[in-house]
Amino acid sequence: MGRIMVHMTDTVVPLLAFSDAARDRVLEVRGGEPEPETLALWIEVTGAAGTAFTYDMYFRKITEAAEGDAVQHGDDLTIVVPAEHVDNIRGSTLDLSGGGMVLQNPNAPVPPGMGPMPDLDQDDPIVAKVVEILAVQINPQIASHGGFAELVAIENSIAYMRMGGGCQGCGMAATTMSQGIEVAILDSVPEITEVVDVTDHAGGTNPYYEAAKK
Numbered sequence: 001m002g003r004i005m006v007h008m009t010d011t012v013v014p015l016l017a018f019s020d021a022a023r024d025r026v027l028e029v030r031g032g033e034p035e036p037e038t039l040a041l042w043i044e045v046t047g048a049a050g051t052a053f054t055y056d057m058y059f060r061k062i063t064e065a066a067e068g069d070a071v072q073h074g075d076d077l078t079i080v081v082p083a084e085h086v087d088n089i090r091g092s093t094l095d096l097s098g099g100g101m102v103l104q105n106p107n108a109p110v111p112p113g114m115g116p117m118p119d120l121d122q123d124d125p126i127v128a129k130v131v132e133i134l135a136v137q138i139n140p141q142i143a144s145h146g147g148f149a150e151l152v153a154i155e156n157s158i159a160y161m162r163m164g165g166g167c168q169g170c171g172m173a174a175t176t177m178s179q180g181i182e183v184a185i186l187d188s189v190p191e192i193t194e195v196v197d198v199t200d201h202a203g204g205t206n207p208y209y210e211a212a213k214k
Helices: 020-030 083-089 127-146 173-188
Strands: 002-008 011-018 037-047 052-061 072-073 076-079 092-097 098-106 146-157 158-165 192-196
Touching: 011 020, 011 072, 011 076, 011 083, 020 037, 020 092, 020 098, 020 192, 076 083, 098 158, 127 146, 127 173, 158 173, 173 192
Parallel strands: 011 092, 037 076, 158 192
Antiparallel strands: 002 011, 037 052, 072 076, 092 098, 146 158
16 A cells, blocks of 8 residues: 655644555546646545445646645645545545445444444554454455455444445345354454444445345
8 A cells, every 4th residue: 555644734644545556547547637747636525425425536736725725745646635525534545446446434424313423542442353353354355355344433332334345235245244244343342242334335336246135
């Protein structure tokens, strides 16, 4: 993964990571634009579809970034995130899945019917256990289908999970969650008593999609 840093006031914080494949695709497309060296990739949140944000990505001159916008400079690619969208994009990873661009975003809009979910406390040992299980046991297995699972929040012993990439909208997603992810977490983290999938599967564009048999 390539990672660049965004300078905002006097603080240096990570904003966006991107895979080599995603960077190469962006550079390839930008190369077909007039004066490509003057253009940045702009990323903004346009709304929400269920429990996932929707985005717009486009090329625009770097010099048009306004004060307060996050301008992330790399050796060959600059990314601009408008100020009002920074908190909703921070910590994301831009990648390719199924031939399309995917923003793997740890942030999410509040699911319908739920109150605001607390921010993940990365120093919480329970959070650390769940994240480790995903990294070691779960994600390596579902990566072959271009999928991934991530922890959105933990509240009242409930772990809220979101699936993305090839798992979003997959007809086998419910089985993967109930027989794979949920079992692994409940077996290894006794503090968690329930696992809830908050993925917007209806909004998935999964190339491996096959409707579940009734």
